[in-house]
Amino acid sequence: MTDKTKLEHLVRAAQRGEPAALAALVGRFQPLVWAAARRLAPTPDDAEDLAQEGNLALVLAVRAFRPAGGAPFAWYAKRRVYWAVQAAARRLKRGRSREEATLDEAGAGGLSPVDLLEDPAPGPEDCAIAASARAALRTAWDRLTPRQRQVLSARAGGATFLQVAAALGIAPSSAKGIAARGTARVKKLLAGRV
Template sequence: MHAVHEVSESDDAARLLARAAAGEPAAWRELVDRNASVVWAAARAYSPSAVDAEDVCQVTWLSLAENLGALRDPRALPGWLATTARREAIRLSKARRRESPVGWDTGMLDLPDPGDGPESSALHSVAVSRMWQAFAQLSRRCQQLLRVVAVAPDASYAQVGQALGMPRGSIGPKKGRCLAALRERLATGGNVEEAAG
């Protein structure tokens, strides 16, 4: 019974890709709806700002549109999209570092202002600053994982794994270690020597 379910999913994905390649707008929208969280998670995990992640998503969807007829295994589409988004985000991130003398895109610090007055604003600013300082001390892998979890909280571990190129079974334990490391850095003011691996 399980093999029959996989065959029907594969046939469904193949038909959907064929319809999208033939220019059917409804099929394209369905492809995007089915895979948007994977693309966004991969783009956000490797992009320092939401604006860059949006650019990565656009390039990824454009790349899919250009390669619809070339995809051999429709079941591999989520992985192909995640890999494409990850590669584009890394390429864009390298380009941004060349543009920035500091190498740090402050766009990731663009958070809404609480607007409750100057005292609240100052406290919020200090808390945000401490949180980002602690976050910046985590390993790159932890930063990527926590970004994906933050921007796509409803994504399944399978989708997160595809977005980051991680085994599904390692995501929960890794997320727990990364959050514990972040909490520890916040509690100690960032004086912890090792980042969660």
């Protein structure tokens, strides 16, 4: 009896429910299961867990194997074991990366993931609001008298009322009055906008 024939007899016997045949098959495929587990284990300690997944896949492969499909059992079992071990290894890696990642701990550069999510740049809403405010201010500015624009521009540039008055040839109290009326007008025009 050839090795292939013995394997086919073991598979059929295991499918009929003979525990000795199933144990013989599991024993025969242990080198394959452990090779896959050791190769794909994220850490050496995980190899045993992956081997268990591989053995479970082997038992399920025995139950699901149909010789009429044309593939030999060894080929079928090898793929089922490898895929199961590979999937289990991925789950282990994903689970560990999720366990290790927190939103509070500082990472590279001393920044936590929360810090990385924060964007100091204004968002689209903020930009739209700022553009609208600039347009309203421009409209209000255009509605001031030329003298009010001169006085307020000089004051915004850091000039004192004494300096503004001297530059425009007016009294400092007049410069203060013009600035007050201009500021009040801008506030009134902008208040209707809010």
